[in-house]
Amino acid sequence: MDSHKIRNRALFLAAVVFTGALAGAFVWAFFFLMNIGLNFIWKTLPEKTGFAFFPLVVCIVGGLVIGLYEKRFGPYPEDLNSVMKKVKENGRYEYSDIGVSSVAALLPLLFGGSIGPEAGLTGAIAGLCTWVGDRMKRFGSDFKNLTSIGTSAALSAIFTAPLFGFAAPIYGSCEDNQDDDVLVLPKTSKIVVYLCAIAGALGAFMGLGALFGGGMGLPRFTDISIGAVELVWLLPITLVGAAGGWLYHLFDRFSLGFSTLLGDRPVVKAVIGGAVLASCGMVLPFTMFAGESQVHTLSGIWMTMPALVLLLTGFAKLFTTPFCIRTGWRGGHFFPVIFSGISIGYGCAMLTGADPVFCLCACTAAVCGGVMRQPLMAVLLLFLCFPVKGVVVMLVGAIIGSAIPLPGFLKPDPEIDNLKPSSLKTD
Incomplete structure (x- = not known):
């Protein structure tokens, strides 16, 4: 293997770890802001106002804000299935509306919506990873895989479930390409690459959570009895x-x-x-x-x-x-x-x-x-x-x-x- 290929593969692995860490940090920052907003709206405000029908007032105001935002910018964010489908079919996700989509994902969560954050977060991170890949493609067209890899890392960080994050985007996300200019990842190498990205995402997500607090996580149920x-x-x-x-x-x-x-x-x-x-x-x-x-x-x-x-x-x-x-x-x-x-x-x-x-x-x-x-x-x-x-x-x-x-x-x-x-x- 010549030095050029070794350099590109080393750079690619470094980019993979960076992509995973970027995804994990983005997820942590989103949850951190969300928790601050939830505490203010649902803990601080009720203590100061004492409204008898506080949830009704907040949710109607929230609906007004969400509706006006959609009227101005469109129905963002896209659902998770749509994001995954685009990443699998195109190997990329457009990033021109990342800011708009991120705010749209945050608003209903702040106002008490019975929804999860994964749709908006996955789309935003897929767009960020596509942006990174576009700026590094001169080092090899294999960098187009960063979008799928970042999506995997994002799902792992959101749910703190590495196996789900690994399996969800990888099926059909990367097709073999016989072009000599493309780094073709064998099955084992693909697994290693995805696991590196997931490790980077979980490391950044849990590390920032340990330092500054925040994050999400369901409780762990450990004691099960089957008789x-x-x-x-x-x-x-x-x-x-x-x-x-x-x-x-x-x-x-x-x-x-x-x-x-x-x-x-x-x-x-x-x-x-x-x-x-x-x-x-x-x-x-x-x-x-x-x-x-x-x-x-x-x-x-x-x-x-x-x-x-x-x-x-x-x-x-x-x-x-x-x-x-x-x-x-x-x-x-x-x-x-x-x-x-x-x-x-x-x-x-x-x-x-x-x-x-x-x-x-x-x-x-x-x-x-x-x-x-x-x-x-x-x-x-x-x-x-x-x-x-x-x-x-x-x-x-x-x-x-x-x-x-x-x-x-x-x-x-x-x-x-x-x-x-x-x-x-x-x-």
Whole structure:
């Protein structure tokens, strides 16, 4: 191997680690700003104002801000599937609107939206990595892979789930190219490259969190007991979770139909979305927000709550999430869906007397499997909070959840769900 190729490969690996660290730092900064804003809006302001219907006021104001922002700039951010599809098909993601998209991703989270941050973050980081790759392509066209690599690193940092971050973008993201001018990464080398990027992302994310605080993270459930009682209840609990996954698609189609009925009125839709979100939140408080910090709270108080409230909270959140997204409170659905599965799982544990963590594993995996329709990816995602000892339970739940068929009218429509923001801008 000549010195030119050695230099380019060394430079490429350095760029990979840098890309991963950049993704991790960006995720940390986003969460840091988000936590500051949430504390101010939802802790400081209520103490100073004392409004009786504070959530309703904040969510309606939030809907107004979100709607006006969309009317000015368009429906940002794009959903995660759209970002991943573009990265896989084009090997890049346009970065001209990174700032606009990042602010659009932050606004609904600050105002209590029942959404996750992964959609806006992944798009912003994919754009940043494309920008870096464009400026380094003179060192070799292999640098076009930085976009896919950065996407992998971003997902790993967002969910602190390296296996999910590794698997989600790599399938089909890099095709073999026989051009002699392109560095063709063999399978083993590709794995090493992605793992280096993930290590850089997690290192930067966790390092900044340790130094300055901030970040997100679901609690780790470690003690699981599987005995005769749990095995008896495995199928019923899984079916309850699978029903939640099925209902998510029903709620999503209803929300899409409602949004379509309102037409091109982003402000009206966002205000209605905020009013519905706040109304649900005043009855069942855990139906608001992404769900990450709420899981920590719920895990400490669930035994003091009626089983019916736990079940209703989980199923209601499966409604508020797609309703928020379809009415302009755009974001991801992974964190809220995981919270829903955990809440429903606690309700099942209360009713059956089975081991709580067992119920959480089975129910959450079934909900995620039903929503994602990809059982393996659902299990890889859930390793961020559930023990490896529960992998068989999670596989069973995810497979059953994804196996329950969806009628044609509930199946996602790419022509509707993956529209480009630029094609939907309002005057």
